[in-house]
Amino acid sequence: MAKIKAIKSYKLVSGETRYKFKIYLGTTSTGKRIETTRRGFKTITAATNEYLRLKIKFKEGYRPEKKTFSDIYNEWLSIYRKSVKPSTYHKTKQLFHDHTLPCLGHIKIQSITYKHCENAAYIWYDQLKKHKTVEHYAAKVFDYAMKLDVIERNPMKAVTTPIKKQKESTKDYYSREELIEFLEATKNEDIKKYAYLRLLCYTGIRRGEGFSLQWSDINFDKKEITINKAVTYDENGKLIISSTKTSDHRLLKIDDRTLEILNEWKTIQSVLHYNLSTYSLVFSDKKNNITYPSKAWDWCNNIQEKYKLKKISPHDLRRTHATIYYISGATPYEIKKRLGHSFKDITSDVYIIETDEIKTNAFKNFIQYMNY
Structure with missing residues (x-):
């Protein structure tokens, strides 16, 4: 089998080798380039087989689906739901609905950059006392996307917003x-x-x-x-x-x-x-x-x-x-x-x-x- 130049190797945090590729599949009827990325293959043979399969499927009319942040969030939420109390699930879902999804939900997750995340984080910083909590949960969705091999890195983890100076805790009580x-x-x-x-x-x-x-x-x-x-x-x-x-x-x-x-x-x-x-x-x-x-x-x-x-x-x-x-x-x-x-x-x-x-x-x- 001939070697395909688009297939590259990379290392996981554990040191294991994986293979990935970015493939050009042509253009849409409007002339827009169609590209997609696949990663996580344990062998170069597996990566090559997938690369060739996509080429054939494209000729048959296949068009790759690019998922939004909301799509990945919904997949993550269905798993998260099983690990927490109903009240915690409700609070987390509300947090995403009120703050995270309005900023990131509509964007294709592969297209989300550090700048997208930084802009969102500073909106949360201006609006909320516990803005770090929103950042933390958004990062969990990106982590999940990495596990699915949809993205290579978590852009939210590179964001650093200032820690708000908290008012001194009074811890009031009655004598x-x-x-x-x-x-x-x-x-x-x-x-x-x-x-x-x-x-x-x-x-x-x-x-x-x-x-x-x-x-x-x-x-x-x-x-x-x-x-x-x-x-x-x-x-x-x-x-x-x-x-x-x-x-x-x-x-x-x-x-x-x-x-x-x-x-x-x-x-x-x-x-x-x-x-x-x-x-x-x-x-x-x-x-x-x-x-x-x-x-x-x-x-x-x-x-x-x-x-x-x-x-x-x-x-x-x-x-x-x-x-x-x-x-x-x-x-x-x-x-x-x-x-x-x-x-x-x-x-x-x-x-x-x-x-x-x-x-x-x-x-x-x-x-x-x-x-x-």
């Missing part, structure tokens, strides 16, 4: 006195808001965990609450109840006063929704459906503005609980277990058993310290 002031103000609102926000302050649960609670999760006799799910989004952006952020299962101690407030709310809720059962959501919306987690932000913000209180977020209430828990004498191990954090520590996770006595003593100290 014991500020927390009591916040709860006193919350007491003046409707019982549902008061019950929900007090529960966050006295358990440290995440806002989505709070809105996923069913009455069957609260054991009024044993003074315990089960945390094993959270409100999140499916891949289409619809609210669902799924596992917690770290897929954990926690059994938390809860105080008498919080239980009393929850019971008051339960009585009122049973009047509002006559078909209330043990599997009903504790904090459902007006139509007895799942409440959007953003409601926690609205409630906090409205109360803080109305009563001129220090502004902190619902997540800062979780930080407040952890801080006061620590001040009242709890160990980092006890706080970690209560909050449901997933980082591993051999001593605490393997050799220390979280007994009921450990949980009870830590919670008693917290309640005594709060004295509210």
Whole structure:
């Protein structure tokens, strides 16, 4: 078989040799040159066979398809979908829809240059705080195109945009006195808001965990609450109840006063929704459906503005609980277990058993310290 000059060898990062070629197939009816590139062949024979096959196919009417960035993105997305939670898939898809595809989606991926990527990256830089995240995901699509041997290099990886100077993290929280002031103000609102926000302050649960609670999760006799799910989004952006952020299962101690407030709310809720059962959501919306987690932000913000209180977020209430828990004498191990954090520590996770006595003593100290 005669050697074809268009076939060239190249090296992979691993050091292995591969073969590629760029082939001219003639012109279109408008006179535009038709060229295509093929790469990734393990032997020169395989490359030669493909080269000749394309020549023959072109004469029979074949025209090579050049895929756009959007085409490759859709192929990548179908694989990515299988490796992440539905809520993560939804967020990533939204990121591409809002930012990446408007800049790069319509361009043939083989034609995308460093300059295309740089221009896109600076648009994201001007629009977004986390512009690096958009760059990172765009680069993943180019990496996938390389695996498919559609392109030789990733033009996005050569782009360097400045790192935006981040505002100093405040990590706000309430002191014991500020927390009591916040709860006193919350007491003046409707019982549902008061019950929900007090529960966050006295358990440290995440806002989505709070809105996923069913009455069957609260054991009024044993003074315990089960945390094993959270409100999140499916891949289409619809609210669902799924596992917690770290897929954990926690059994938390809860105080008498919080239980009393929850019971008051339960009585009122049973009047509002006559078909209330043990599997009903504790904090459902007006139509007895799942409440959007953003409601926690609205409630906090409205109360803080109305009563001129220090502004902190619902997540800062979780930080407040952890801080006061620590001040009242709890160990980092006890706080970690209560909050449901997933980082591993051999001593605490393997050799220390979280007994009921450990949980009870830590919670008693917290309640005594709060004295509210």
